[in-house]
Amino acid sequence: MTYLGVDYYPEHWPEQMIDEDLQGIKDMGANIIRIGEFAWHLMEKEEGAFDFSYFDRVIDKAKQHGLDVMFGTPTATFPAWLAQKHPSILSENENGNTRVFGGRRQYCFNSDKYRQYAAGITEKLVQHYKNEEAIVSWQIDNEFGHEGSDMCYCDQCHGDFHQYLENKYESVDQLNDEWGTIFWGQTYNDFSEIPIPKPTVTTHNPTLKLEWARFRSASVNGFTHQMTAIVNEHKGSHQTVTTNVSGGFFDKWFDHEENVKPMDFVSYDNYPVWGGLEKPIPPEAIAMTHDFNRGLLDQNYWIVEELMGAQGHDVIGYLPRPNQAKMWSYQAFAHGCSNMLYFRWRGMTKGAEQFCYGVVDHDNVYGRKYKEVQSLFSEIKEYDELLNAEIKSDVAVLYDYDNIWSWRSQIQSKDFDFNEELLRLYRPFYRKNTNIDVIPASRDLSTYKVVLVPVMQLMDDALASRLRTFAEEGGTVIFSYRAGLKGKDNNIRLGEVLPGPVRDLIGARVEEIESLTAAHQLELQGEGAFAEVPAHISVWRDLLVPEQAETLYSYQDQFYKEYAAVTKNTFGKGNVYYVGGGLSEEALEKIAADVTSDCGIETIESERDVEVYRRHIGGDSYLFLMNHSDKEKSYGNEKLGPFESRIVKG
Ligand code: GLA
Ligand code: ZN
Numbered sequence: 144m145t146y147l148g149v150d151y152y153p154e155h156w157p158e159q160m161i162d163e164d165l166q167g168i169k170d171m172g173a174n175i176i177r178i179g180e181f182a183w184h185l186m187e188k189e190e191g192a193f194d195f196s197y198f199d200r201v202i203d204k205a206k207q208h209g210l211d212v213m214f215g216t217p218t219a220t221f222p223a224w225l226a227q228k229h230p231s232i233l234s235e236n237e238n239g240n241t242r243v244f245g246g247r248r249q250y251c252f253n254s255d256k257y258r259q260y261a262a263g264i265t266e267k268l269v270q271h272y273k274n275e276e277a278i279v280s281w282q283i284d285n286e287f288g289h290e291g292s293d294m295c296y297c298d299q300c301h302g303d304f305h306q307y308l309e310n311k312y313e314s315v316d317q318l319n320d321e322w323g324t325i326f327w328g329q330t331y332n333d334f335s336e337i338p339i340p341k342p343t344v345t346t347h348n349p350t351l352k353l354e355w356a357r358f359r360s361a362s363v364n365g366f367t368h369q370m371t372a373i374v375n376e377h378k379g380s381h382q383t384v385t386t387n388v389s390g391g392f393f394d395k396w397f398d399h400e401e402n403v404k405p406m407d408f409v410s411y412d413n414y415p416v417w418g419g420l421e422k423p424i425p426p427e428a429i430a431m432t433h434d435f436n437r438g439l440l441d442q443n444y445w446i447v448e449e450l451m452g453a454q455g456h457d458v459i460g461y462l463p464r465p466n467q468a469k470m471w472s473y474q475a476f477a478h479g480c481s482n483m484l485y486f487r488w489r490g491m492t493k494g495a496e497q498f499c500y501g502v503v504d505h506d507n508v509y510g511r512k513y514k515e516v517q518s519l520f521s522e523i524k525e526y527d528e529l530l531n532a533e534i535k536s537d538v539a540v541l542y543d544y545d546n547i548w549s550w551r552s553q554i555q556s557k558d559f560d561f562n563e564e565l566l567r568l569y570r571p572f573y574r575k576n577t578n579i580d581v582i583p584a585s586r587d588l589s590t591y592k593v594v595l596v597p598v599m600q601l602m603d604d605a606l607a608s609r610l611r612t613f614a615e616e617g618g619t620v621i622f623s624y625r626a627g628l629k630g631k632d633n634n635i636r637l638g639e640v641l642p643g644p645v646r647d648l649i650g651a652r653v654e655e656i657e658s659l660t661a662a663h664q665l666e667l668q669g670e671g672a673f674a675e676v677p678a679h680i681s682v683w684r685d686l687l688v689p690e691q692a693e694t695l696y697s698y699q700d701q702f703y704k705e706y707a708a709v710t711k712n713t714f715g716k717g718n719v720y721y722v723g724g725g726l727s728e729e730a731l732e733k734i735a736a737d738v739t740s741d742c743g744i745e746t747i748e749s750e751r752d753v754e755v756y757r758r759h760i761g762g763d764s765y766l767f768l769m770n771h772s773d774k775e776k777s778y779g780n781e782k783l784g785p786f787e788s789r790i791v792k793g
Contacts, residue, residue, distance in 0.1 A: 145527050146211070146279075146482035147520045148175035149502060150448060153201045154182050155491050161201060165208040167503070168488060171513060172520030176205060177447055177484050180215020180285045181247070183264055184222040193267045202277050212278045213385075213447065213484070216268060216370060218261040219285035220247045225260055232257035234295035237341050246495070248285075248292035252362040253303045258369060265373045273379040281374050281382060282447060286389035286412060288363050293396040296341055300362065305334045307358045321632050322350040349553055353633040356396050356548035363397035371405045383407040387447045388436055390414055393562050394551075398544045400583045403439050411436040412448035412486070415471050419458040426754055426771040427573040428566055429471065431581060433478030434540075438582040443479040443531060448486035451512050452500025459498045465511060466786040469519045470769050473788035476523060477756035477767035481530045483523075485516055526790060532760045536578035537592040537744045540569050543584040546601040549633050555625075556683050558661035561598065564682075567725065568595040568623060571735035576747035576755040592742040593619045600628040607644035614648055615715030619738050622649060623722040624685050625656075641685070642721070649721045650691030650712030657684050659724070667696040667708050669730070676733045680708055682725030692721070696730065709734075750776050753783065766793045 149168055153161050168176060179186075179198060187193050198214075205212055226233060226244040233241045234251040242249035250257045272278050287293070312318040315331050324330045329348065331337055340347040340355050367386065374384050387410040392399050403409050413432065416423040423429070436444050449472055453462045463471075472483060487501040502512050523530070547561050565581075572579055572595070580591075584606055588594055594613060599606070599622070607627065614620050627643030629635050636643055641653035659665070664679040673695045686703060687694075692712035698704060709726060712719045718741070720734060739746045747755045752772040758765050767790055770776045770783035777783060781791060 144174070145524060145530055146175040146445070146484070147523070148173040148177065148210070148484040149516075150484055150487040151176040151178055152181070152487065152491070153178060154185055154197070155493075156489075158200075161204055162208075164488060165204055165210060167509060167513075169208045169210060171502070171517045172524070173210065175211045175213060175279070175482075175484065176488075177213040177215060177282065180217055180282060181220045183217035183220060186217065186268060187222065187264055189224060190228070193264070193271075195268065195271045202272075202275060206277045210277075212275075213280040213282055214268070214272065214278050215282040215285055216265045216374065218250075218265065218370060221250060221257070221260070229256045229260075231297075231299065232260075234292065235297040237294070237296050239296065239341070248290060250292075251295045251297050251299055252293075252366040253295070253297075253299050255299075258366065261366075261370060262373055265370050266377055269374050269377040273377055273382070275379070276381065278379075278382055281378060281384050282410065283367065283370050283374060283384065283386040283406075286387055287367055287402060288395050288397050289389040289391075293359055293363050295362075296339055301339050303362070304339055304355065304358050305337060307361065308337060308354065309334050311354075321634075322348055323634065324348065347552075349549070349633045352552035353545065353549055356552070357545070359396040360398045360401065360544065364401045367402050368405055375405065385410045385445065385447075387412050388439070390417070390432060392432075392435060393542070393547055393565070396548070400439050406440070408442065409436050409439045409444040410447040411444060411480070413446050413471065413475055414448070414450045414454060416450070416454070416461045416463065418455045419460045422461050423463075423467075426474075426752060426769075427570045428562075429474060430478060430573055430754065431566060431569050431579075433475055433480065434579050434581040437479040437534065438580050441582070441586075443481040443534070445482040445484075446475050446480045447484045449475065449483050451485045451502050451516060452490065452504070454499045456495055456498070464773060464786055466515065466784075466788070468512070469515050470771065470786045470788040472519050472523075473767055473790070474754060474756075474769045476526075476530055477754075477758065477769070479534050522789075526765070529758055529760045529765055529790075532758055534578055534758065535590075536580040537742065538572050538577055538595065539580040539582050539586075539588065539591045539593070540565060540595040540597065541582060541584040541586075541599070542597070543599065543601065543606075545631060545633075546584075546599055549601045549629065550598065556658040556660070558682050564623060564725070565597045567731065568597045568621060568722070570728065571731040572739070573754075574732065574751075575735055575739055576749055576757075577739060577744055578756070588613045588618065591618065592744055593621070593738055596620060596622045596626065598623050598625055600625040601631060601633065602627045602629075602644055603631045604644055607648075610645060611648055611714075614717035614719050617716035619718045619720070619742055620648065621720040621722065621734070621738070623726075624683050624724050626721070646690075648712065648714050648719045649710065650714065650719065651687045651689045651707060651710045651721060653685045653723075654688050654706065655686040657686070659683055661725070664727075665724075666699050667730070668699050669696050670694050672737075673730065673733060676730055677727075678709075678730035679727045680724035681727075684708065685721075685723035687721065687723050692719075695720075695734075696726075749778050752776065753778050764793065766791050
């Protein structure tokens, strides 16, 4: 059975409205509500006075209306009495300012006090409802590490960071050696002397910054896993466990794959537009978020917050057009979402999120958005089995959080953005409507035909050799710039000609490099089949000297005409491309066309902004059609109105 529903906050409304709301939710075609993730105080008004009677009543009503329940453990918003009694639970920003009570998620992941109280409410809550048939799933906390809450610079964190380093390094001398603290005379005599990267003059040691990022990840994931273990220990066997991943996952200081490891499934909060944005993020950027979430546990996932109304705290922006939010829902189902809840039933009239609009607005009128959700629920219900079918891809994009954190702490080009560089290689294959997995670089590559490796500057020999084997055995690898610059210690390798550990695969060497801006676009000259395909490079450039590889594009500017910008190397039975900078779309689409045809990968030609996603069930195949534009579009005989979407056999 596919779960379809809304996030409901009964505690926000007069109790006598609940039955009417639940009936409205049921009539919309829902079979589940998510409740409770911000209601700690309601369940523990004073320390130790646990009282779940309010939600007992709500859940009884839900059952009367035939609705199941996902319950959120409320540790994202702790009670005021706890902050007053134990201010040490509050996290601190890099300037040492305490994040005061009044917002949310402002707890320190390393606060023993907070872990003690969070464990308390979580255990009591789950024990109370372990036999509750209607509660089918627990959501742990809410959007871990979102809104900057993954960073804390308090003394507790500083002390724990020292312990983390002492556990990792045999001695402070080994640390000094690995970090290169001889530079600027920063040699430490003792771990207790080591700072955390608060503001200083110039900047901190790159390896310190990487270790701090790893420590932040261990802190967030340690808390997550402690809470998850409590839920798993006390929950009913009919209840599953998940947590909701927020957008901007490549801008977070924790490894998401590690974070969700103990979960039964991943949940995602899909907001293609939020806050003051004038327009939604591009279709390929939305698609990539789904492929990322599917990749975390390598299985289909839930969306527990799907946008329907405009969203924002103090600033709001773009209003999703009629059918546009529905289209984004179809896109999510196409990419592996198997169950979906919309955020939220009705917009709140009080508090920080008055402008986070729901399915029903403050006027409580069941209007356009209500009908849009109702139509989506009635249409998608028919495809129960299809939504749960496994998605297989021939193309994978690799990412590694250590690599992402090393870029974040030294961006090298003022316009560098990891998300954009990943999308630069993802986009041309997305536009070929071929399935793409977005996966951690540590994953097995043997099932793929093409592996995309965007800006992997941090690369250990293990990854280099797995990519070598993949290419030798016939795979195609596409690297982009700065590949293999550093080891996992975030240091540059002495005496090694770049691209270091993958020079043989790439069949070219990097002679010099130059940081560019996004506006500084250098025209390139295509060779051979690329001669007629215009191209330019921006953001960064590697000046390549082909060794075994052929040149696809070369630079045209003074002094650098003899250098290659993009190369292709035949390696073993496979091919290896090197994109030596921020290459423009047309050239990348030509490469994707060559690669998909060389590798016999199924592609589907469609108009720009018409996304076509094929899914298989048994021997049948279906196409999800999504028109991302406000114009009339078509796919074959299928006419698609503005933002229209549907599933067809084919
Ligand atoms: C997030 C949170 C919700 C709410 C919405 C608003 O995703 O999980 O609690 O703040 O955003 O859009
Ligand atoms: Zn802290």
